[in-house]
Structure formats: C-alpha cells, structure tokens
Amino acid sequence: MFDLVEYATSRGVRTSLTPSATPLLTREAIVELQRRGLARLAVSLDGSSAEIHDRFRRVPGSYDWTLRAIRWARELGLPVQINTTITRRNLDDFDAMVRLLETLDIAMWSVFFLVPTGRGQLDDLISAEEFEAVFAKLYPVARRASFDIKTTEAQHYRRYVLQTRAAERRRQPAARAGGTSTTPAALDSATQRSLDGIGRAPRGLNDAKGFVFISHFGEVFPSGFLPISAGSVRRQPLAEIYQHSPLFVSLRATSRLQGKCGVCEFRDVCGGSRARAFALTGDPLAEEPCCVYQPQAAQDAECVTA
Numbered sequence: 001m002f003d004l005v006e007y008a009t010s011r012g013v014r015t016s017l018t019p020s021a022t023p024l025l026t027r028e029a030i031v032e033l034q035r036r037g038l039a040r041l042a043v044s045l046d047g048s049s050a051e052i053h054d055r056f057r058r059v060p061g062s063y064d065w066t067l068r069a070i071r072w073a074r075e076l077g078l079p080v081q082i083n084t085t086i087t088r089r090n091l092d093d094f095d096a097m098v099r100l101l102e103t104l105d106i107a108m109w110s111v112f113f114l115v116p117t118g119r120g121q122l123d124d125l126i127s128a129e130e131f132e133a134v135f136a137k138l139y140p141v142a143r144r145a146s147f148d149i150k151t152t153e154a155q156h157y158r159r160y161v162l163q164t165r166a167a168e169r170r171r172q173p174a175a176r177a178g179g180t181s182t183t184p185a186a187l188d189s190a191t192q193r194s195l196d197g198i199g200r201a202p203r204g205l206n207d208a209k210g211f212v213f214i215s216h217f218g219e220v221f222p223s224g225f226l227p228i229s230a231g232s233v234r235r236q237p238l239a240e241i242y243q244h245s246p247l248f249v250s251l252r253a254t255s256r257l258q259g260k261c262g263v264c265e266f267r268d269v270c271g272g273s274r275a276r277a278f279a280l281t282g283d284p285l286a287e288e289p290c291c292v293y294q295p296q297a298a299q300d301a302e303c304v305t306a
Contacts, residue, residue: 002036009037016040018083021066022059030069034078040107041073042081046089048096056089070104079107086134087114087124094134098141106147111138113154113290115225115275122280128290135160153225153273155206156291159266207274207284208251212242222251225275226284251284259287263297 001017008015015038019025030041043066047053050063057063073080082101084090090097101109113131116122126134135157142149151157205211208222208230218234220241221227230245242248250256251274254267261272272288280289 002032005033005038006036009039014039016042016081018042018044019069021062021069023065025065025069027072030072030078031076034076038078040079040081041069042083042110043069044083044085045070045097046084046087048093048100052090052093056085056087070106074105080104081108081110082106083110083112085112085114086126088126089124091126091130091134094137098145101147102145108148108150109145110150110152111154112152113273113276115153115273115279117225117227117275117279125290128292131156131290132160132292139164153223153275155270155272156266156288156293159264159270159291159293162266162269206251206271208242208248209271212238214238220245222248222284223275225273226278228278228284256285257287258283258285260291260293260295261287264293264295265297266293266295 005015005017017033017038017040019041021043033041044057045053045063045066046056047063053063053066054060070080070082082104084097086094113134114125116125131154135154138149138151138157139161207226211223213221213224214233215221218232219229220231220233220238221229228247230247231241233241254271255262257264257267257271261267264270270288272291274284276289277286278284280286
C-alpha cells in the first residue's frame with residue numbers, strides 16, 4: 001500500500017486513502033503514508049458514539065480506533081475526511097454527529113446515502129421523506145461548517161439546494177440584483193479545492209458521468225454501488241470503456257431516464273441515483289426511488305389526465 005501511494009503521487013495523482021479502522025492502522029503507518037505522499041486520510045465514522053458506530057460496523061472497538069486515527073493524522077498535519085453512511089440506524093443521531101465533527105478539525109464530511117447492495121440492507125434504507133428531512137438539516141450545516149461537505153448517492157440534494165436558494169432569494173428582494181445564482185449552472189461555482197488538492201465534484205456528477213470505479217480485478221463499473229461491468233482494463237483502455245461502452249453512454253443520456261426522472265427539469269443537474277434505481281428495480285435507468293419531488297411536467301400531465 002505504501003508503494004502504491006508513492007507511485008500514484010509520483011505520477012501526479014492526488015491520492016486519498018480510506019483504510020479500515022483496525023489495530024493495524026497505527027500512528028507509524030499514518031506517518032509512513034504521509035511520507036510517501038498521501039494527500040488525505042479518509043475514515044468511516046457512522047455514529048457519534050461507540051454504541052451506534054460499532055453496532056453498524058459490527059466490530060467492537062472500531063469507534064475508538066477511528067478516533068485515534070483522526071487524532072494522529074491531525075497531529076501530523078495530514079488532512080482528514082470523514083465518511084458517514086446515513087441509514088435508519090443513525091438517522092436520529094445526525095445532530096449529535098455534527099457536534100462531534102465540529103470538534104475534530106476535518107477537511108471534509110462525505111455523507112453517503114445507503115444503496116441496498118452488497119452488505120447494505122433494504123431495511124436500513126430511509127424513506128424519500130426522510131431523505132428530504134436530512135437535506136433540510138444538511139444545508140444549513142454546509143453553510144456554516146468549517147469543513148467542506150459533499151454527498152454521495154444523493155444526487156437530488158442538488159435539486160434541494162437549488163430550490164432552497166431560489167426560495168431564499170424570493171424572501172430577499174434586495175438581493176435579486178446580485179447574490180447567488182439559483183440556476184443549475186450556479187452549482188459549478190460550488191466546486192471547491194482544499195489545500196490538499198482534493199475537492200468536491202462539480203454539478204451533474206453521477207454513476208458513469210464524471211465518475212468511474214475500477215475493481216481489484218480490473219473490472220470497470222459506473223460506481224462502487226452499481227454492480228454492472230462495462231468492461232475490463234485488462235482488455236481495453238480505460239478511456240475507451242468510459243467514453244464508448246454502451247452502459248456508460250446510456251447512463252449519461254438523461255433523455256433515456258424513465259419515470260419522473262425522465263421529465264424532471266433538474267435531470268441534468270441531478271439525474272437521481274442510478275445505483276439505487278438498479279438496486280430497487282433492477283433497471284439502472286428507472287426513476288430515483290427515494291425522491292419526493294414531483295416534476296412540473298409530471299404535474300401538468302396529471303392535470304391533463306384529470
């Protein structure tokens with residue numbers, strides 16, 4: 001692992017690593033990773049207490065090992081990213097989690113929203129209404145926190161942000177001549193780059209759209225949560241797979257999205273989670289199952305039908 005980090009760094013790749021929090025993640029190991037060029041250490045923290053985190057991870061002691069790794073990294077001046085998966089198990093812990101994060105001097109909070117695949121259980125998936133409630137809590141935290149925040153597999157948070165910004169501007173007429181734009185393109189300006197050179201993704205990022213996942217076998221997937229292979233880097237160049245594979249091309253074509261996602265005015269900035277659509281319906285182009293928003297076109301169609 002040390003050699004891989006050093007090699008990537010030598011090739012100009014800003015490298016972040018998410019190791020498991022075990023007794024093997026020692027202070028000495030973190031020192032060596034930093035010496036080899038690691039730009040950021042990312043660790044998973046899924047609760048504000050050992051009870052919540054260790055129950056979710058199913059490894060007693062994981063919470064304490066994680067906090068030690070965070071402390072050691074910050075003592076060394078190595079930026080830290082916290083990854084948290086929102087599930088039914090920690091939904092009520094959100095506020096306490098934020099309070100803990102505000103004490104840890106982190107660079108980024110990466111908030112994952114469960115996709116019921118692999119070890120992810122369908123019973124742990126929160127409802128569409130609960131997604132929206134988390135968005136409502138996440139937005140003000142993102143505006144005040146000293147750390148950056150990004151979401152994963154919650155593409156419709158971008159829609160929530162745009163709608164909220166628009167509502168804020170309507171409540172402040174004097175700001176209409178300036179202030180923050182509320183168009184989808186305005187999210188481009190939200191891209192930030194931290195001191196370690198690793199920043200948030202720009203607007204519209206989705207499975208196969210600005211993102212690619214390569215397994216340890218060389219198989220290329222649209223994301224780590226969408227288990228449909230588009231090819232192998234052992235047989236084809238990565239660029240060729242990304243640009244031309246039928247799977248990736250279809251996932252990038254928002255005109256092919258089905259259900260309300262296909263007629264949504266936010267489909268190019270959002271597009272819904274293709275991984276979650278596949279996990280729940282078997283079709284990666286189906287509508288996002290955990291979004292409460294009803295597009296204007298869908299509402300108009302209902303009116304015509306009525």
